[in-house]
Amino acid sequence: MSRVYNFSAGPAALPLEVLEQIRDELLDFHGAGMSVMEMSHRGRHFAAIAQQSESDLRELLAVPANYKVLFMQGGASAQFAAVPLNLTKPSACADYVNTGIWSTKAITEAKRYCKVNLAADAKASGYSTVPQQAEWVFTPDAAYVHYTPNETIGGVEFPFVPLPPGGVPLVADYSSSILSRPIDVSRHGVIYAGAQKNIGPAGLVVLIVREDLLGRGREDVPTVMNWTIMAAHDSMPNTPATFSWYVAGLVFQWLKRQGGLHAIESLNHAKASVLYSAIDASGFYRNPVAPGCRSLMNVPFTLPDARLDTLFLEGAAQAGLAGLQGHKLVGGMRASLYNAMPLAGVQALVAYMQEFQRRHG
């Protein structure tokens, strides 16, 4: 068996220990005589998985007691629609901050359900920075303010948590940076995150919502997107994504064994610093993001000549470095350094980059 260092932006690398545990438990989960995939979500084994995973996630993120934690389906994109459906009436207005491709997608979807005001847009910088909050133009009485703390494609991360005026709830798409460092949940009304980066298998989405925001939406929110119904049924008004949920639970336990979010944040800083320093010192590779807004998780970079890209990727594959091709919309390279990527993987990448530069620079 040979496993590569997987820099894919998502679905992304899972911790090896977690994969091994899944393998060991696959045929007979804790004496049930069946796998988690095969068991009823109403039975005692799955009830224990659901309860433990929620309590571990609450502990990791220090989720206050007045927040519900939901395990939903449809990925983060389903929440692009669910957010306006659950938080607005059709005539209401929501504020959005556009920092790149994922915020744009959230905005496009929200416009189908409510009025959208662009409180700030980083377009002028080519989406290489985060606009200072002092420049944002809020709508008085907006239903919520939405932002994307980490733009997975552009590699732009907010260096601050926005503070909407007058208690307007803050909604965050934390898909690509959740669990990479501690966050202050209490500053947010809603946090959602697709699982396939730092949580587990794709399709699952974790949503954390302050209780007083439940029931603010419209009557006709589809049942499986309705946060109030989800919360009332412990995320199980229908069959949940049981296996993905179970894997997410194993990842939470793994994170706790790593020492929790402060410990993983230190490691993530060490990893990112090794790669950004190598890029900046190279005079060959380039990262376009303003230094104060560089993502801890997703590091896009270009080579001086795009004609070298294929050669770079082929050599990387031979060196056991996978998933480095940039998003098709922006080209270039991108190294995603989620929690499961060890420091050794980043060091191997940097060694390969230096060798490639020596040969082709």
Ligand SMILES: Cc1ncc(COP(=O)(O)O)c(C=O)c1O
């Ligand atoms: C920041 C962000 N938001 C939303 C999504 C969409 O997630 P999904 O494909 O699970 O719907 C992604 C996917 O990569 C993302 O990175």
